[in-house]
Amino acid sequence: MSSNKPLKVGMIGGGGGAFIANPHQKAIHFDGTRKVHSVALHPDPKIAMDEAAAWPYPVKGYESYDAMIAAQKDLPKEERLDYILVVTPNFVHFDPVMKALDAGIPVVCEKPLTIDFDQAKQIVAKVKETNVPLAVAHTYLGHWSSWFSRWIVESGLLGDVRWVDSYYLQGWLASKLEDTGQTQAAWRTDPKRAGASGCGGDIGIHALQQLRFVTGLNVTKVSAHLECMVPGRPIDDHFTVYGELSNGGKCLVRASQICHGHKNDLGITIAGTKGLLRWNQEDAESVTICLPDQPDRTYWRGAISSNDGFLPEIPEWLLNEPTIPSGHVEAFHDAYARLHREFEKDVRKFNAGEAWDCDGSKYANVHDGRMGLAFIDATVASSKNNNAWTDVDLG
Numbered sequence: 001m002s003s004n005k006p007l008k009v010g011m012i013g014g015g016g017g018a019f020i021a022n023p024h025q026k027a028i029h030f031d032g033t034r035k036v037h038s039v040a041l042h043p044d045p046k047i048a049m050d051e052a053a054a055w056p057y058p059v060k061g062y063e064s065y066d067a068m069i070a071a072q073k074d075l076p077k078e079e080r081l082d083y084i085l086v087v088t089p090n091f092v093h094f095d096p097v098m099k100a101l102d103a104g105i106p107v108v109c110e111k112p113l114t115i116d117f118d119q120a121k122q123i124v125a126k127v128k129e130t131n132v133p134l135a136v137a138h139t140y141l142g143h144w145s146s147w148f149s150r151w152i153v154e155s156g157l158l159g160d161v162r163w164v165d166s167y168y169l170q171g172w173l174a175s176k177l178e179d180t181g182q183t184q185a186a187w188r189t190d191p192k193r194a195g196a197s198g199c200g201g202d203i204g205i206h207a208l209q210q211l212r213f214v215t216g217l218n219v220t221k222v223s224a225h226l227e228c229m230v231p232g233r234p235i236d237d238h239f240t241v242y243g244e245l246s247n248g249g250k251c252l253v254r255a256s257q258i259c260h261g262h263k264n265d266l267g268i269t270i271a272g273t274k275g276l277l278r279w280n281q282e283d284a285e286s287v288t289i290c291l292p293d294q295p296d297r298t299y300w301r302g303a304i305s306s307n308d309g310f311l312p313e314i315p316e317w318l319l320n321e322p323t324i325p326s327g328h329v330e331a332f333h334d335a336y337a338r339l340h341r342e343f344e345k346d347v348r349k350f351n352a353g354e355a356w357d358c359d360g361s362k363y364a365n366v367h368d369g370r371m372g373l374a375f376i377d378a379t380v381a382s383s384k385n386n387n388a389w390t391d392v393d394l395g
Helices: 021-028 045-053 065-072 094-102 117-130 144-154 183-188 199-215 316-320 332-351 366-384
Strands: 007-012 034-040 083-086 107-110 134-137 161-169 219-227 238-245 250-256 265-272 276-280 286-290 297-300
Touching: 007 021, 007 065, 007 332, 021 034, 021 332, 034 045, 034 065, 065 094, 083 094, 094 107, 094 117, 107 332, 117 366, 134 332, 134 366, 144 199, 144 265, 144 276, 144 286, 144 316, 161 199, 199 219, 199 238, 199 250, 199 265, 199 366, 219 366, 238 366
Parallel strands: 007 034, 007 083, 083 107, 107 134, 161 250
Antiparallel strands: 161 265, 219 238, 238 250, 265 276, 276 286, 286 297
């Protein structure tokens, strides 16, 4: 294995008050084995350097991500960045990701992987060509309870999956917030910067990836309604997709940003032939199982045991993974940290010239990122064609 010195991480984007930089940088420092070393925080070179100088701890600032990436080739190997984190708006994902991969630098990219399906396919081809690790930061896959749910389904404890309802509801765009100059609203409601789907591309793909990760199934065909509920908005803020699963089951993947009172209400219900599973990320410490003619069972992170009449022998890696005891609540930052922790393992193997495999079992990989864009591509086409059933390109 490679050195246990903390991995050096370069952050691209995250300036100008973007909230996403803060949870990522906390997660990177979570274990003491990674650190934010370099930053290119803003497209304006002066702002980028000013914000780097004002960073809460010392970092090396760059005027642009081009400068950051180009600088690595002239550094001794032990001084180069170990991976780059891309937290720019959607339309600035493709270029830095491709350049980092060309430079042989592993990448964690915020979701979605990019803004259109053709670009996603180019990134997949680049990863295959360079053999460089890439992760897509689908945060909620990092909850321990997501891993536990995946193991339950994989173990066949629910039987065959018949139906999945996966959703993400918000209310922050229930009014035309973008007209007030609010930065996050402005780019997320602009098709040129957000992509062909607003609500679907922003949070609907979280619901999709939760479904894919937990069930191990793909959505193969869709009938989609992409709607603008706020007058004058050029891109969907309400996203409803009926789908067919790769095992023949059915699903609903839905998202909305106009539902007053909903904050980050991501959840999933999986109905199988033997039982049902429910999970919600706003109460992410528990998973509920419903079995025929039995009381509902609620399992809490850190407080489960094998052979209880439903659960068989639980793998040691799953039992031992939580970092704090049950009742001390894990949350958003812990989920991000789990993704960076797992990616770190693959980066260290990559650095040491050892075999590694971003197989999608612990975090979203480049194929998962491609599937998100394939799904969005199919839903946009379906919605434009009177909700006609449309195949998803599974690759």
